[in-house]
Amino acid sequence: MISYHQITLKVNGETEVVNVPANMTLLVMLREEMGLTGVKNGCAAGECGACTVLMNGEPVNSCMVLAAECDGAEVITVEGLSHNGQLIKLQEMLIAKGGVQCGFCTPGMLISAFALLKRNPDPSENEIREALVGNLCRCTGYVRIIDAVKASVEK
Amino acid sequence: MAVTDKMPELIGKSPLRVDVHGKVTGAAIYTDDIQFGKNLLYARVKRSPHPHALIKKIDTSKAEALPGVKVIVTGKDYPQRIGLYLKDKNIFATDRVRFVGEAVAGVAAVNEEIAEKACELIEVEYELLEPVFDSIYGASPDAPLIHPDMGDYEVANFIFPKPGTNISNHFKARKGDVDRAWKDCAAIVEKSFHIPQVQHVPIEPHIAIAKTDDNGRVTLWASSQSPFAQRNLIAKTLGISESDMRVIAPYVGGGFGCKAGVTMEAMPVAIALKAKGHPVKMRFTREEEFYTNFVRQGLKIKLKVGCDKDGNMLAMENTMYWDGGASTEYGVNITRAGGYSSTGPFDIPNVKTDSFCVYTNHPIGGAYRGFGMSELHTGIGQVMDELAEKIGMDKVEFLKRNSIQGGDINVTGMKMHPIGLQECIDKVAKGINWGVKEKASSDNKLRGKGIAISWKAPAMPPNAGSSAFIEMNEDGTATVNVGGQEIGQGAFTVAAQIAAATIGLPMEDIRIAGPLDTQYSPYEWQTVASRLTWSMGNAVRFAAADARRQILEMVAEAWDEDVDDLDIINGIVVSYRSEKEMSLKNIAVYGIPKEDDQGWIGGPVVGQGSFMPSYVTGLDPETGQGPRAVVHYTTGAQGFDIEIDKDTGKIEILKAVTAFDVGRALNPELVKAQMEGGMMQGISSAIFEEIILEEGVMQNPSFVDYRIATTVDVPRVMETYFVEVPQDDGPFGARGIGEHPMTPTIAALGNAIYDATGIRLEGPPFLPEKVYLAMKDAGILD
Ligand code: FES
Ligand code: FES
Numbered sequence: 001m002i003s004y005h006q007i008t009l010k011v012n013g014e015t016e017v018v019n020v021p022a023n024m025t026l027l028v029m030l031r032e033e034m035g036l037t038g039v040k041n042g043c044a045a046g047e048c049g050a051c052t053v054l055m056n057g058e059p060v061n062s063c064m065v066l067a068a069e070c071d072g073a074e075v076i077t078v079e080g081l082s083h084n085g086q087l088i089k090l091q092e093m094l095i096a097k098g099g100v101q102c103g104f105c106t107p108g109m110l111i112s113a114f115a116l117l118k119r120n121p122d123p124s125e126n127e128i129r130e131a132l133v134g135n136l137c138r139c140t141g142y143v144r145i146i147d148a149v150k151a152s153v154e155k
Numbered sequence: 156m157a158v159t160d161k162m163p164e165l166i167g168k169s170p171l172r173v174d175v176h177g178k179v180t181g182a183a184i185y186t187d188d189i190q191f192g193k194n195l196l197y198a199r200v201k202r203s204p205h206p207h208a209l210i211k212k213i214d215t216s217k218a219e220a221l222p223g224v225k226v227i228v229t230g231k232d233y234p235q236r237i238g239l240y241l242k243d244k245n246i247f248a249t250d251r252v253r254f255v256g257e258a259v260a261g262v263a264a265v266n267e268e269i270a271e272k273a274c275e276l277i278e279v280e281y282e283l284l285e286p287v288f289d290s291i292y293g294a295s296p297d298a299p300l301i302h303p304d305m306g307d308y309e310v311a312n313f314i315f316p317k318p319g320t321n322i323s324n325h326f327k328a329r330k331g332d333v334d335r336a337w338k339d340c341a342a343i344v345e346k347s348f349h350i351p352q353v354q355h356v357p358i359e360p361h362i363a364i365a366k367t368d369d370n371g372r373v374t375l376w377a378s379s380q381s382p383f384a385q386r387n388l389i390a391k392t393l394g395i396s397e398s399d400m401r402v403i404a405p406y407v408g409g410g411f412g413c414k415a416g417v418t419m420e421a422m423p424v425a426i427a428l429k430a431k432g433h434p435v436k437m438r439f440t441r442e443e444e445f446y447t448n449f450v451r452q453g454l455k456i457k458l459k460v461g462c463d464k465d466g467n468m469l470a471m472e473n474t475m476y477w478d479g480g481a482s483t484e485y486g487v488n489i490t491r492a493g494g495y496s497s498t499g500p501f502d503i504p505n506v507k508t509d510s511f512c513v514y515t516n517h518p519i520g521g522a523y524r525g526f527g528m529s530e531l532h533t534g535i536g537q538v539m540d541e542l543a544e545k546i547g548m549d550k551v552e553f554l555k556r557n558s559i560q561g562g563d564i565n566v567t568g569m570k571m572h573p574i575g576l577q578e579c580i581d582k583v584a585k586g587i588n589w590g591v592k593e594k595a596s597s598d599n600k601l602r603g604k605g606i607a608i609s610w611k612a613p614a615m616p617p618n619a620g621s622s623a624f625i626e627m628n629e630d631g632t633a634t635v636n637v638g639g640q641e642i643g644q645g646a647f648t649v650a651a652q653i654a655a656a657t658i659g660l661p662m663e664d665i666r667i668a669g670p671l672d673t674q675y676s677p678y679e680w681q682t683v684a685s686r687l688t689w690s691m692g693n694a695v696r697f698a699a700a701d702a703r704r705q706i707l708e709m710v711a712e713a714w715d716e717d718v719d720d721l722d723i724i725n726g727i728v729v730s731y732r733s734e735k736e737m738s739l740k741n742i743a744v745y746g747i748p749k750e751d752d753q754g755w756i757g758g759p760v761v762g763q764g765s766f767m768p769s770y771v772t773g774l775d776p777e778t779g780q781g782p783r784a785v786v787h788y789t790t791g792a793q794g795f796d797i798e799i800d801k802d803t804g805k806i807e808i809l810k811a812v813t814a815f816d817v818g819r820a821l822n823p824e825l826v827k828a829q830m831e832g833g834m835m836q837g838i839s840s841a842i843f844e845e846i847i848l849e850e851g852v853m854q855n856p857s858f859v860d861y862r863i864a865t866t867v868d869v870p871r872v873m874e875t876y877f878v879e880v881p882q883d884d885g886p887f888g889a890r891g892i893g894e895h896p897m898t899p900t901i902a903a904l905g906n907a908i909y910d911a912t913g914i915r916l917e918g919p920p921f922l923p924e925k926v927y928l929a930m931k932d933a934g935i936l937d
Contacts, residue, residue, distance in 0.1 A: 044440065047857060105358050
């Protein structure tokens with residue numbers, strides 16, 4: 001029998017108490033237990049970045065984290081980036097620069113870029129490329145995504 | 156239908172995408188995001204471990220006994236065949252498996268783990284058969300037959316299978332007299348290339364959920380480029396009436412052709428028919444995504460080309476053996492497209508083409524962005540490069556001299572419409588500073604430039620149709636209903652733009668009805684072939700013109716004026732004669748009251764439009780000749796300036812430039828985004844990608860072992876240009892551009908590698924180790 005764990009964590013600013021099976025990933029918990037379907041599943045193997053969320057301020061592949069390990073953690077998903085309908089600059093720039101096509105990589109891409117700008121508010125182009133290297137996108141060729149991150153740098 | 160001729164202001168502007176807000180906030184709904192409640196069952200698939208074998212026995216008893224298992228189906232339950240152009244595929248294998256990964260049984264259970272466990276418990280007895288892993292051998296009389304019953308399969312009338320062989324289509328083109336032409340050639344180049352299978356790699360894997368109601372009606376939710384084709388094919392195959400099958404298709408997280416036609420979607424339906432009341436969800440793992448569904452088929456191509464002493468092309472002989480895989484239901488048309496486009500965009504008087512679609516025991520080849528064309532042009536682009544060199548002519552001059560132009564008669568006897576290919580070549584040549592030999596950045600690097608041109612026509616049945624309708628709302632906005640899918644290319648945005656421009660509304664007053672739902676959405680053949688902007692765009696334009704006409708006639712009657720004096724500007728009807736104005740708010744639904752309360756004029760406005768090309772003709776099966784093989788061609792060019800590291804063989808792209816003639820760029824930023832994304836996908840396929848098959852088993856089915864381009868691989872400089880020579884029957888002159896930008900990429904890079912090293916590789920991927928070893932063998936490393 002699979003054991004269950006009760007965990008308490010903060011997701012997008014709200015405190016949540018959830019009962020999770022020991023083998024459930026953070027990805028599945030966010031999508032299926034909390035309805036945060038903005039977090040995408042592209043491989044469930046830690047290889048595509050579509051499921052990227054912020055955990056305690058660091059970008060992680062949520063498919064590689066067990067939900068049971070998240071007791072006490074603070075998690076931010078793409079749904080938690082904007083507040084009261086007010087998009088953050090990164091989202092606005094991604095729209096303005098045309099860095100979205102099918103949109104499936106977008107939530108993970110935004111979280112990785114958000115984390116980059118948090119730790120390095122003025123990244124070089126190389127630093128931007130390095131920070132997003134784990135987020136695969138098959139549609140855009142990345143050009144406009146990189147441009148959007150550049151344009152989001154607050155000068 | 157009369158449509159106003161002036162060019163509205165919104166055309167050629169780049170309003171923001173209509174789908175984008177939900178996509179940056181996580182609110183956009185994709186198929187796996189739909190919640191189905193507690194009744195949901197999860198389906199997994201038992202797959203063949205063998206490339207070619209007879210199924211002797213399937214024992215499902217142990218699996219059935221597993222608690223939580225609800226339904227198991229096998230090929231016995233569904234012996235009927237399915238397929239788009241050739242019905243050669245079973246939903247689950249019946250008597251024989253033909254590739255590693257082929258579905259043998261499907262299980263639905265209360266969760267995925269139990270379904271997976273049940274699959275392991277299903278016992279299948281096989282009798283191994285000799286497999287076929289090579290397309291040329293497969294086409295030979297020595298090869299064992301993979302589809303011995305091919306002669307009985309239902310087939311479209313423009314596909315020519317050869318029963319008793321593994322050749323499921325043979326497209327022939329015969330133009331002029333090739334054998335005589337060789338004598339007049341001053342230079343001849345003969346070369347063969349091999350282009351391996353690659354995967355589409357959408358970031359969203361395939362997913363479909365099916366549910367059967369008590370009354371037998373089926374609903375399918377799928378990540379789909381083709382809800383209507385899926386409704387049609389699955390319903391027909393399973394004996395359901397089309398209108399009793401409903402396909403709902405939310406946003407697609409990347410398609411590139413792999414979510415066109417029917418691939419895995421029939422499986423959950425087949426299971427759900429036996430699990431009434433339960434939604435049955437089938438979601439592919441990344442590994443399944445790599446080889447159990449469509450891949451881009453492999454190609455072995457043999458080319459012979461010749462020109463006279465002035466560099467005028469005289470002849471081409473092109474023999475293509477396509478590795479179609481275990482089923483070629485879609486692939487037969489890819490090889491046909493390879494046949495009727497077999498010269499590339501070159502004007503060649505004497506042509507002999509044989510394009511063979513060959514069954515092998517490899518993964519199934521299906522539509523992939525620009526199908527057939529990246530593969531075909533890989534060969535053509537490189538032999539032309541060599542021919543130019545052999546005759547001693549500048550390569551760009553050679554391309555310009557020989558590229559096809561409006562009025563030329565092409566390989567199938569079709570008269571070319573006006574195109575801007577010459578200008579595309581000029582733009583690319585200028586972009587990469589062609590003709591200027593530039594120094595490498597250091598001594599251990601080699602620098603080179605390469606250029607190639609390509610063309611592609613929408614490959615589809617002659618009568619692929621589109622339709623649209625537009626409903627006006629009380630608030631003066633318009634809801635545009637289409638059946639074409641938003642797969643990232645911007646189809647919804649362009650539909651909104653065409654509707655807004657045609658009616659006379661601002662962009663923000665357009666809503667796109669979604670998700671696509673065959674129960675409500677108007678018919679669209681498939682979202683493939685770069686055909687939506689053109690075909691669906693026409694339907695939307697006609698629907699918008701119809702709505703506009705209804706509005707203007709209503710207002711004209713109310714004002715007692717002539718329709719010709721009225722216009723709609725930004726949602727306001729204006730009269731140029733009386734200078735009256737009236738907002739569309741309310742009137743487009745409630746009508747307009749007559750004066751003195753004497754009744755009403757008008758009523759809810761619903762505009763409708765449809766479009767289907769009527770002029771595509773059949774081709775002679777022996778010569779491939781006919782008046783008009785296709786609707787049109789989009790043409791263009793691409794060039795690279797690269798450096799190769801002598802120590803590692805690694806290619807660095809200093810500059811990538813592409814230009815295509817899009818007829819009219821309705822939304823220039825979206826056009827450029829397609830060019831960038833397509834070129835990058837092309838670069839990725841050229842430099843990194845290959846499905847490595849050993850004895851039919853894919854060796855690298857994960858992102859770790861199958862690398863695609865990431866942010867660090869993007870060229871430092873990328874330039875995209877469009878040329879606009881209008882398409883006579885396109886909306887505002889537009890032609891498609893979704894697929895084309897990746898079609899010349901491998902050839903252009905191959906030419907750049909040759910320019911840098913003098914080495915011509917047999918095919919992609921141009922991996923560092925491959926390039927390094929080739930340089931070593933050639934003795935150019937000191
Ligand atoms: S889904 Fe987590 S990295 Fe791909
Ligand atoms: S926009 Fe489609 S994968 Fe990035």
